[in-house]
Amino acid sequence: MHVEDRHRHWPGQHYLIRLRAPDDYTAQRSYSVASDDSDPLVEFLVERLPAGEVSEFLADVAEVGDLLEMRGPIGRWFRWDTYTPALCLVGGTGVVPAVAMTRAARHHGRSDLIRVMAVGRSPEALPYAEELAAAGAAIVYTRHPTSARPPGPPTRAEITPLLAGTQLAYVCGSSRFADFAETLLVEAGLSAEAIRVERFGVTG
Template identity: 45%
Template sequence: MTDLPASAARSTWNASDWHEALVVEAYAETPTARTIRMRLPAAAALPALVAGQHIDVRLTAPDGYTAVRSYSLASAATGGILEITVEELTDGEVSPYLVRGLDVGDRLEIRGPIGGWFVWLDEEPAPVQLIAGGSGVVPLMAMIRAHEAGTNPSPFRLLYSVRSPEMAYYRAELEELARVSPRFDLDWVYTRRAPSGWPHAPGRLDLTRLAASVQPLGSTALTYVCGATPFVEFAADALVRSGRDPARIRTERYGGAEGG
């Protein structure tokens, strides 16, 4: 495995500049998504990352054409390694290459970290309710991992809506965490196909399922909702109509463009 040039390792990190990152691992997360781990140059100079932030990725074609997409970070830069998970879009310019064409040892141009609103800080004392639809779980996973790595005693709860079991990101890690961690609970909603013996019929997240998941943490919980725009709008509106303070609800959404 090749390393980054020494000159890159000595450079000063600027979040608004483009930097080269070395791909050190890439594996399928679902049939249509891939997790990519990158080693950063100047890791010691990288500003502190906050769970929930994202980076920009830029691809440049041989003719000079460039395409830039934003991807949420799935974890902090532990040991100078960044992790993203990319969902392939059939009409995308960037995601098909990242999911099917990128190899370990390749380099990616990245910029960031970016974002300061849809983030979780370890000093936050309130319990946290996370609500994810599909690939919207990625920044929430960064929060879950940061929470588990720290000492914050506040409970975390994730409500994760997916089409079917095999389309769930980080499924094994989430289920193991829910089994062993006293600070983390997990609820699933399956919209197309549920596991054998699942107590609920497949279907979209509704008011009953939403209420059942968020009630245990109470009305003071800080809530993060991430997913496709209709999913986020439904969940946020339902929370407000149920009496939740809008100031305690943070949302991030994606539409038809690539990203996740």
């Protein structure tokens, strides 16, 4: 997406996309940025949700050349500064900030600073799975076996080695996933103050 008068964004930030009807009714949703700031376009992942006012419009109606109202980039708390060693523990469509962080790390020659564990039900249900795996991410499927592990949620034994040398952890996913991930990180020895959480749920 091309953004007029674009300001620099940091990995982990998001934009607010607002739709406006002829009668001035508005609907808006937040979408995390997947692209690195060096990309000339801003990339978002839109999950088409049944009866989702904004997602259905973006998936089924919007066309190249349409103008959309946007505000951003937003989010200081969840952004990665590109030099602090960090772990991303992300689930489902919550992988998007981790994608932005791995792309930024690669662009800056700092791929060693970002570690990622991405969790999904199956390969089909985990966006960017191939890109994240190619970047060295640990991929965990809760309902799909792989050659590396049986299906199931990540364990403390799996997450503990990824925390070595890191100073922050970023958690993004559904409210249920975020609660699980935050507890897992604390049980693995990370201070709660070092965990930054971005959770999402159904919007009415």
